[in-house]
Amino acid sequence: MDRRVLWEDLRWNSMNEDPCLFAGHFNIIHMDLERSGVRSRPIVAMDDFNRWIHEGGLIDLSSHGSKFSWCNGQSGLARAWAKLDPVLFDANLMSIFPNASCSYLPRTTSDHCPMLIEFLKDPYSYGPPPFRFQQMWVEHLEFIDFVKQVWSVPVVGTGLVQLACKLKKVKVALHEWNKRVFGRTNAHLHLWK
Numbered sequence: 001m002d003r004r005v006l007w008e009d010l011r012w013n014s015m016n017e018d019p020c021l022f023a024g025h026f027n028i029i030h031m032d033l034e035r036s037g038v039r040s041r042p043i044v045a046m047d048d049f050n051r052w053i054h055e056g057g058l059i060d061l062s063s064h065g066s067k068f069s070w071c072n073g074q075s076g077l078a079r080a081w082a083k084l085d086p087v088l089f090d091a092n093l094m095s096i097f098p099n100a101s102c103s104y105l106p107r108t109t110s111d112h113c114p115m116l117i118e119f120l121k122d123p124y125s126y127g128p129p130p131f132r133f134q135q136m137w138v139e140h141l142e143f144i145d146f147v148k149q150v151w152s153v154p155v156v157g158t159g160l161v162q163l164a165c166k167l168k169k170v171k172v173a174l175h176e177w178n179k180r181v182f183g184r185t186n187a188h189l190h191l192w193k
Helices: 003-014 043-055 091-096 143-151 160-181 185-192
Strands: 021-023 063-065 087-089 101-104 115-118
Touching: 021 115, 143 160
Parallel strands: 063 101
Antiparallel strands: 021 087, 101 115
16 A cells, blocks of 8 residues: 555544554654664655654654564664554543553564553542532432432442442442533522622
8 A cells, every 4th residue: 555545544534532542563664763773764655654643643652662563583784673563642632641651562573562551640639539529419309319220229348338339339420420410510509609
C-alpha cells in the first residue's frame, strides 16, 4: 500500500473529536537524527509522514529509555538503529492525560523494543469530587421512596461491607437521579437561594 494512502486513510477514519492515539511500528522516521548506521530514508516519505502528523495535530509523546526503538540485529558496521515506533496522540488525549509517558524497554527476542505507555493522572488531582447532598432532594416527592428502593436491594457481605456497598449504590443512584430529575444542579441552586 502506498504510504500516502495509508496516511490519508488514518487521518479520515481515525481523527475526529474523540481522543486519539497512534503507536507502533510505522517503519519511517521524522528526521535523519532518528537513525544510526542505516542508510538514509527517502525525504519524500519523511515529508509525507511529517505532513500527516502536522495536519492531524498530533504530538510525539516524549520517550524514556532507549533512544532508538529498532535494531537490525547485525553486528559491527552492518548494525543499524532507528526510532521506528513513535507514540503519537492528539490534543484531546493530551488534555485528559497531560502526564502520559512512553518508555522503550530493553530488546529481548524481537528487533523492536517493547513500549510501555503509561497514562498517568494529574499529580494535583485528588480523586473524584466529594459527594454533595442537596437539600432540594429532600423536598422532592419521589426522594424518600427512591432512596428506600435503592437501599433495599440486597448486597453480599456482612456488617460494614454491606453498609459501604449500600452507601455506594445510593450515591451512584442519587447522582443519576439528580441528573434525570433536576438536570443542572448548579442552575437550580441559584433559583433556590
